[in-house]
Amino acid sequence: MSENTPRLLVEERRRLIVEQVERDGRATVEQLAARFAISTVTIRADLEALARNAAIVRTHGGALPAPARTADTPLSIKQARHAAQKKRIGQAAAKLVADGDTIILDSGSTTVEIARALRQRRWSALTVVTNGLYIALELGAIPAIRVMMLGGLLRPSSDSLVGPAAEQMLAQLSAQRLFLGVDGIDAEAGVTTPDPQEAALNALMIRAARETVAVFDSSKLGQRALSVIAPLSALHVAITDSAADAAQLRALREAGVRVEQV
Amino acid sequence: MSENTPRLLVEERRRLIVEQVERDGRATVEQLAARFAISTVTIRADLEALARNAAIVRTHGGALPAPARTADTPLSIKQARHAAQKKRIGQAAAKLVADGDTIILDSGSTTVEIARALRQRRWSALTVVTNGLYIALELGAIPAIRVMMLGGLLRPSSDSLVGPAAEQMLAQLSAQRLFLGVDGIDAEAGVTTPDPQEAALNALMIRAARETVAVFDSSKLGQRALSVIAPLSALHVAITDSAADAAQLRALREAGVRVEQV
DNA sequence: TGATAATCGAAAGTAAATGAAAGTTTCAAG
């Protein structure tokens, strides 16, 4: 590997490191130093910087992939991950919706897939309440779907709206079903998300809906993010993919959640 | 490298930089300085300006492509009529905004141009209240701009939010300046728009702002739409293009409006 | 518990970025 092109930019090198760690499941300091033909000290600096951003996990002598999305990753990146599973989950979730319903769609990459699946069907009347900009854009063009958007401060990393205004508005609404996209779901910690404001809003969404459906790809199982939304018992249905961990699913079922795998 | 071409315009050069970054996946400051035969300091200024608009990501010694916006974003904003005029009007309007301000941006194709012009400038703090989805998307990526979105029912034809929820939320806000995109403006009928709900919301926007700036291309002058927003006297400033009818402008001035033509 | 590998810290060299001052260009008025 002759890496003597005009010399990599620092960020490029770090992106490559993350890639390698994700791909191989691991990487050693020596290995990386040899690959880029730089000193181990610099590699260590890189690893430390990446670990600070939770892009990887630091170990003695090397690095491992980061556990998963408990950190606040931009939507554009989340979208790329587990895209196929999310599509299937979205389609399964959309089947739970009946014509005439009022539903709440949380923001998030998985719930955007629900919106896309909803577009495929023919509706005579459907009301969708959402705080996600992209969900509103997906559904806005469908005449038979009434889209009500919660107002509030725009949270750029997820293109969603949060804050008191959204909460106040939500308090006046009520819906058949909530589809909640979760960032972490764990038997002990319950349902969690990285942003406290988002968590507060999500908790209110649960109160506003008669039934709560959590949608998440299997990588979220067993993860915990900073802010707690609710305990598992607040959920009625969970939809995830077939790679989900059996023990975690059992905990979900014991909490009274109907689990569906696609 | 023909040195006798009339020297690239700044915007042209920046466009080429973005192209190169997208194409090659990277670009270094040195490389770019050599390509355009200008100093590295200027290239750095370019990169900083582009990074501010989230067009690229800045790194040491160069730049990398910006992480792609969400997959298939329907950002295909319908190319409006009178696009050139609207762009100029947008830029003139943006000049009225000072750092630290709180402004209200109505939805509409002309106000989207104001948002784009705002992106070009450097802000340390700016709060934008809007009911337009595309405006929120334009400004969402700029960290120094706080975007507050009014909630409400999505009106598909204009991708804007209207209704009681938006009105209620707006009633609790106050701003230095409102930029109102109007569909009709006429000496007798005043400022008008086709949708009654939109008109009601716009009227509240006027009340929430200390100063109201109407923006419209000259084709709107003398037009009347269904719903009246306010009389001419409610406006403080009007920005339109140079093709505007002189008699109509006189009526505006007589109503106490400061008229600016671009 | 040692032996060994890995990490940390400080010093030093180099590339890149920043800030300030001064010179240009552009563009719109007078």
Place this chain on the structure above:
DNA sequence: CTTGAAACTTTCATTTACTTTCGATTATCA
């Protein structure tokens, strides 16, 4: 045609960021 303001550029000095080398220190594991 001239003037003036605002936006661009450049040069030059200074500051910051990144990288390496070389000991000292701290984990890890047989």
